[in-house]
Amino acid sequence: MKNKHSIYLLFLLVISFYSYGQARPDHALSKTANQHAEIQAVKKGISFLAIGDFGRHGAFTQKEVARDMGTVAEILDLNFTISVGDNFYPNGVQSTQDYQWISSFESIYTHHLLHEPWFVALGNHDYEGNAQAQIDYSNISRRWQMPHRYFERLIEIDKGKYLQLLVIDTNPFIAKYKANPEKYLGIADQNTQEQLQWMETKLANNDPKIVWKIVVGHHPLYTGGKRKNDQETKDIQLLFEPILEKHKVDAYICGHEHDLQIIKKSDKNVMQFLSGAGSELRETGKTEGSLFAEAVPGFMAFTLTNNALKAYVIQSTANDFKIIYQTEIKK
Template identity: 50%
Template structure:
């Protein structure tokens, strides 16, 4: 157990003592066990872990609070380094300013588990674009954990074995043609230079750092879906714009949301695996398409644990104070 995890445990005990929370329960191996730990949640040797949440900001309604509790438990168990949000952080119309009540109702008052006071790397969804994008950027200077330095950005993390993870966060909204002619909903999109962002994306992925073993891109809109937007023109257009780019630059994982479910898809002949984690609060029916590895219409999130050789991704259901690993998949390096 790391020093960091020991500190988190001490804080967690203190919160229980002060606020009368349920007793700390030891991890169980029994599937379906209802408690404060997630059964069978796994890590890799010398693992570097992060969690992925999407489409969550609903003032604690739907399943948001249940998901938040299990997200905290997973962060503690995996000693997570950070959390990724794939966008639609605030429904239905983003935030108006850094003083908007949504910051309290949909973020600070919901994600209260001590283990969630780590860095959140945040992408923008279409609902966020209906409000002030600048407010979400500026909130990075107010909140210790909220990180959005720009509408798109990248971070590089060193793993314990000396290898590196390149995390690239896109703003996918300027690439959705249907949004461009809707100034009522998306008044600021006309100011975004999509081609400049795409050029930046390619230059960032085309790194000459030989230690970069894993490349992960984060965006809101999916390349593929078996859900509501399976045949959506927006999805078809986005695939045409980026599927080949991601394959060319050996992007290992594309992480997204927009659909309110959990999906893992890698079409035949593709290098990049898509991980869709958009059920941070509301869910809707899903389904399959060519290349579907997993799909579930359940509230939850995903965990990513990696070292220089393997990346383990687990899809976690969170509901009614219970949790369950619905699916696990491992990506490997030679």
């Protein structure tokens, strides 16, 4: 009996080994390894992720994107994550105790490196709920950082050189939102001129220790997607592009469109990174200056040194991630 039992166990081991080989052949493993090798941490610098338009209780592709964010975070030894807004669909959160904090955030982004700081912007859907509750959640969660509707962080890169990160609130600048205060709660109370003055003052800081300037907002300056010809896109571009150009801002990171786009106009300094594919997707397209545009689930990853900003567009697939585009800004 013992011999028969041993033979049976050996048979199961052989079958299991064969099945594993069939499920993930050597060439598939090599392909995965090569994908992972394309993205690397920097020794003298920082790394971060950018995601947007994501909070849907794990629906659509939110869980797959969160899984791959964790994998990439580990490869890069992540420093922080940027959310470009529309953090909770369809109508924001009701309070700091709203269960959506669990179902759409805490239980989804679970990798330990995704517990590094999240610097969070507000989106239009967040204004359909209690935007103040998202600010107040900063006092409950160590990682959720939204001390105000717009704020600044100075983040050391290496040896006393800094990234100036400004997170702004673009929503009050959209005329149709301000005209509908019953839907976009509290938006009529926001002083847009005060925010613009704050931006000008912060970006005018020419301290030589600041080597990179990045601004984060929900609405895009440019898009080849659904809102390519919308008035709100034109208004945001007309208002913010001159400010970003005047102060030589290196990158503008945004969302609102449910896709992944990188746009750099030939006559402009700023490069726009649109990362709005954290969950539900929409068709996209290209516009003047488009370097990349795809409507696939995913996010963007960045490494930053004193001399270079590298950006990776990450697509989430059923079992793993793949890098579908990368670019670099050099100083």
